[in-house]
Amino acid sequence: MMRHILGPVLVILCGLLAWEVLHLLVANSSLPSPLATFVEMGVLLRDPDFWKQAAQTAQAFAVAVVLSTVGGIALGVLLGMKRLAGQVAEPILVNLYSLPKVTLYPVVLLIFGLGISARIAFGIMHGLIPLTLFTMNAILQLKPVYRRSAAVMGLTSWQTALRVVLPAILPQVITGARLGVSLCLLGVLIGEMFAARNGLGYMVTHAMERGDMPTVLAVALIIAAVALAANGLLLALDRSRQP
Amino acid sequence: MSAAALAQVPVVAPDDHHARLRGVTRIFGPRNGTGVHALGPVDLDLRRGEFFSVVGPSGCGKSTLLDVLAGLSFPTAGTAEFxxxxxxxxxxxxxxxxxxxxxxxxxxxxxNVAFGLRRSGVDGAEIARRVDYALGFxxxxxxxxxxPAQLSGGMRQRVCIARTLVMQPRLILLDEPFGALDQQTRLLMGDELLRLWRETSATVLLITHALDEAAMLSDRVGVMSARPGLFIDVLDTGWPRDRDSRIVSHPRFGELTAHLWEKLRAESLKHLRGS
Incomplete structure (x- = not known):
């Protein structure tokens, strides 16, 4: 148990140390010290306005995650089952995905307006494709012998889908979901930073304009903690299914 | 003979056919002559309770033959009965x-072993009993x-055999089941297979590319030609039912293996030269 904790604790300590050194090296105002940041974080966490902004982000993030997970898996299954469709879709998806999506944000804004839906759409733009690709490839790479075994054991196609295909692709789908979830958060935050009057992304930009660096870093740290927690949760889920 | 027929008593012929293929042909792709003629026409009678092996060069349609018997693939022409x-x-x-x-x-x-049984409506106590037996066996x-990730390749193949065993099949089809295993493990797995065959009195059809495996395990060995696969010889080994891998030291084992190779050598060359 001690061994499990020792590694991460050491990494965190080294990070804090590097941060402090960097803080001492650069001008004081542009990079606040870890201590100043943690003090600011304490202030923020007691501020009701912060929680209002966080709720805005959380709402957009949650909707984007649910929609891109459901949509990505459904699309991936569909493309994986229809081999030709998958072969056509894969290069399109990969190229689409490598586009710098932020340049398309004005278009998203024009379509969805300045409200929360634009941020949700932008989150989905980031999170949907990785999940689709991972799910599709998992199905395409499914060992044919699994389906043949299911057939000779007399399983119906529904039983095969539920009892064989689903558990077989699950590890890759969870990997895709881990990627998708963090990218959804990225999309939502970028959306908030560029055109919004609320949300944590807006808070960061607003603080930056005021030169309030402790707030910028404190919010960034909180978001990082949330992102790491989400990733850790999915990782734990993945591990819990295996010995 | 006529008396038995009149009395409407089912006559069990000395060669009681368990599975029967007649003129089974399989062509992949278009049937206008451009498709790949993989198999046949093949006639095969599997006798109830026998251990029949099929050997042949790579790509001769051995696996297609098994697929037809398993109902996973349907012949382009001919009939298959079980x-x-x-x-x-x-x-x-x-x-x-x-x-x-x-x-x-x-x-x-x-x-894994209980998987098929749980979908087949067998009750829990019976599943537990059969799984326990198969795991022990x-x-x-x-x-x-x-x-499975914690097991060796040979152990995983045992799991797959146990999974088949619990379904209490009357015909067991094995498609090069030991192909991925090392020689010692293969010999031992062969013994297990013989034990299983005796215990369950099932009919066994083994597809293999290992001539020694076929010579050691089988009652009869069918030798297939290069594609399109046809039976060019069927060999009776004459082994007693109660046998194991120690028969490899019997002189007849060498003769049988040599005979199989003689039959197969030309066919394997054909495959190698891609004709």
Whole structure:
């Protein structure tokens, strides 16, 4: 148990140390010290306005995650089952995905307006494709012998889908979901930073304009903690299914 | 003979056919002559309770033959019957062990073995009894709670055999089940297979590319030609039912293997030269 904790604790300590050194090296105002940041974080966490902004982000993030997970898996299954469709879709998806999506944000804004839906759409733009690709490839790479075994054991196609295909692709789908979830958060935050009057992304930009660096870093740290927690949760889920 | 027929008593012929193929042909792709003629026409009678092996050069349609009997693939021409009924899908009473590792990595060994039974409506106590028996029979008792990733290739193949065994098949089809295993493991697995065959009195059809394996395990060995696969010889080994891998030291084992190679050498060359 001690061994499990020792590694991460050491990494965190080294990070804090590097941060402090960097803080001492650069001008004081542009990079606040870890201590100043943690003090600011304490202030923020007691501020009701912060929680209002966080709720805005959380709402957009949650909707984007649910929609891109459901949509990505459904699309991936569909493309994986229809081999030709998958072969056509894969290069399109990969190229689409490598586009710098932020340049398309004005278009998203024009379509969805300045409200929360634009941020949700932008989150989905980031999170949907990785999940689709991972799910599709998992199905395409499914060992044919699994389906043949299911057939000779007399399983119906529904039983095969539920009892064989689903558990077989699950590890890759969870990997895709881990990627998708963090990218959804990225999309939502970028959306908030560029055109919004609320949300944590807006808070960061607003603080930056005021030169309030402790707030910028404190919010960034909180978001990082949330992102790491989400990733850790999915990782734990993945591990819990295996010995 | 006529008296028996008059009395309407089912006559069990000395060669009681368990599965029967007549003129089975399989062509992949278009049928206008440009498709790949993989198999046949093949006639085959599997006698109830016999151990029949099929050897042949790579790509001769051995696996296609097995697929037809398993109901996984349908002949382009000809008929396939199991226990007197035409094969229209996977027949009840047929079990298959594949060459590739087909154990499910997300299930423990015992759940793997119970997998097919749990979908077949057999009650819980009976499932537990059969799984327990199969685990014991295949020497997997100590690994019941383990996962396939923790087992060697040979052990995983045992799991797949146990999974087939619990379904109590009357015809067991094996598609190069030991192809991925090392020689010593293969010999030992051969012994297990013989023990299983004696115990269950099932009919066994073994597809293999190992001539020694066929010579050691079988009652009869069918030798197939290069593609399109046809039976060019059927050999009676004459081994007693109670046999094991120690017969490799018997002079007849060498003769049988040599005979099989003689028959196959030309065919294998054809395959090698791609004709």
């Amino acid at each position: 226990e007197g009924k035409p094969i229209t899908g996977v027949p009840a009473g047929v079990g298959v062990v594949f060459q590739e590792d087909a154990s499910f990595p997300w299930l423990s060994v015992e759940d 295949m020497g997997l008792k100590a690994f019941a709670k383990a996962y």
